[in-house]
Amino acid sequence: MRVFELSTHVQAIGRNDGTDRRRGWAKRGDGETPPPKPSRSATAAAAYRACCIIECEREERTHDYTRKAGLEASEIVLPHNAPAWAQDRTKLWNAAELRERNGERGANANAFKANAQTARDLMFSFPAELSAAGRLKAARIIARHLVDTHGVAADFNIHEPGREGDERNHHCHLMMTTRRMTAEGLGRKAREWDERAGGKTLARRLREFIAQTMNAQLKAEGKAEAVFVEHRSFKKRGSGQVPTRHQGPTRTNILRKERGQARQAWKAGQQKAQTERHAKELAALEVRQEFALQGKLGQLAQRGREGEAAIQSELEKQRQADSAAKGLSRLFQNVTGRAESDRQAREAQLQESAKRQLQTLKTEVLAERAKFIGGQLRDREALIERHRREDQQLSQTVTSRQAADKAAERTARQPEARTISHERGRGRSFDPS
Numbered sequence: 001m002r003v004f005e006l007s008t009h010v011q012a013i014g015r016n017d018g019t020d021r022r023r024g025w026a027k028r029g030d031g032e033t034p035p036p037k038p039s040r041s042a043t044a045a046a047a048y049r050a051c052c053i054i055e056c057e058r059e060e061r062t063h064d065y066t067r068k069a070g071l072e073a074s075e076i077v078l079p080h081n082a083p084a085w086a087q088d089r090t091k092l093w094n095a096a097e098l099r100e101r102n103g104e105r106g107a108n109a110n111a112f113k114a115n116a117q118t119a120r121d122l123m124f125s126f127p128a129e130l131s132a133a134g135r136l137k138a139a140r141i142i143a144r145h146l147v148d149t150h151g152v153a154a155d156f157n158i159h160e161p162g163r164e165g166d167e168r169n170h171h172c173h174l175m176m177t178t179r180r181m182t183a184e185g186l187g188r189k190a191r192e193w194d195e196r197a198g199g200k201t202l203a204r205r206l207r208e209f210i211a212q213t214m215n216a217q218l219k220a221e222g223k224a225e226a227v228f229v230e231h232r233s234f235k236k237r238g239s240g241q242v243p244t245r246h247q248g249p250t251r252t253n254i255l256r257k258e259r260g261q262a263r264q265a266w267k268a269g270q271q272k273a274q275t276e277r278h279a280k281e282l283a284a285l286e287v288r289q290e291f292a293l294q295g296k297l298g299q300l301a302q303r304g305r306e307g308e309a310a311i312q313s314e315l316e317k318q319r320q321a322d323s324a325a326k327g328l329s330r331l332f333q334n335v336t337g338r339a340e341s342d343r344q345a346r347e348a349q350l351q352e353s354a355k356r357q358l359q360t361l362k363t364e365v366l367a368e369r370a371k372f373i374g375g376q377l378r379d380r381e382a383l384i385e386r387h388r389r390e391d392q393q394l395s396q397t398v399t400s401r402q403a404a405d406k407a408a409e410r411t412a413r414q415p416e417a418r419t420i421s422h423e424r425g426r427g428r429s430f431d432p433s
């Protein structure tokens with residue numbers, strides 16, 4: 001039985017997560033400081049995870065991630081008394097953003113809170129043995145558990161593995177509202193998730209519930225004997241194994257980018273060297289073939305001239321041999337008038353025979369010329385085909401190196417921490433919001 005080490009992570013999505021607090025910046029001579037970075041928003045995070053478009057009313061901008069691939073399933077789960085509009089992802093997360101404002105007093109009354117938390121994001125992975133239907137059912141159960149327990153709205157999206165990551169890494173991003181969803185809309189904050197209010201305890205309990213849910217789904221699919229989802233730490237299990245620190249998606253993305261750049265640089269170098277070598281080989285072949293062709297054409301031309309001369313010489317010999325008749329034969333031909341007509345007939349026969357010989361000679365020379373040129377073309381095609389195979393081999397080598405890099409990445413990837421991280425601003429995965 002394979003033990004699947006459950007990977008989970010909880011993070012808060014807040015407006016101050018992306019702002020520049022100017023720490024580590026030295027003031028310039030003109031007293032200016034760098035402009036603040038754009039803050040994160042629940043609308044951007046939701047659009048990214050659901051691969052959709054959301055018009056953010058607070059930011060007055062459009063978050064469009066429709067071109068992002070890898071979305072397997074997407075669903076919103078609400079409390080039973082929630083208003084119907086909350087099923088609309090755009091309306092739900094715009095409401096979460098618009099709800100977080102300052103009070104009615106002070107200089108910034110009713111302004112949007114600069115440090116407000118607008119959502120929480122739970123990420124958890126699935127064992128590879130669990131089917132797509134099992135993943136969807138497990139995500140629904142987990143979302144419903146959170147909704148019923150805390151009264152929040154939940155928006156989950158199941159993602160397929162990335163193209164350059166572990167092909168077994170199906171995972172789910174489940175966004176929760178930080179406020180409880182009531183019949184009138186978003187109400188009071190769900191403070192039980194705050195660190196000081198027992199968030200770590202809730203995280204451990206949720207981790208256990210996720211593992212139990214997945215194990216139940218595996219059992220329902222008849223795969224309980226093949227894999228077991230384990231949520232406990234090595235210490236809790238009484239194991240002496242020391243857990244390693246997960247390098248995190250940021251470091252993973254950096255290493256993946258570095259490997260990709262190195263792979264592309266190697267590929268470009270190999271392609272350049274191979275292209276130059278192929279061009280030199282083809283140019284050398286063309287020079288050799290041109291030299292050989294000119295020599296062959298000279299030989300064939302000489303053969304044609306010599307053959308034509310030989311045929312003309314033979315024709316003259318036959319003409320000379322055809323001497324005029326003598327004695328009584330000549331007298332008979334003169335009396336009957338047949339001498340001139342017979343001579344003309346023989347001359348025509350000799351010329352026709354010579355013409356046929358010349359045509360045969362010309363046909364043989366042209367056939368030999370075509371055969372020689374055809375052989376050169378086949379040699380050129382064979383060289384081009386060899387170059388094509390070498391280009392194909394280089395492409396296969398690049399693909400193999402990419403697969404090797406992915407395998408090395410999976411081998412080097414350190415397991416996730418055995419408990420859910422609940423610290424804000426630490427260990428976040430890549431998110432353009």
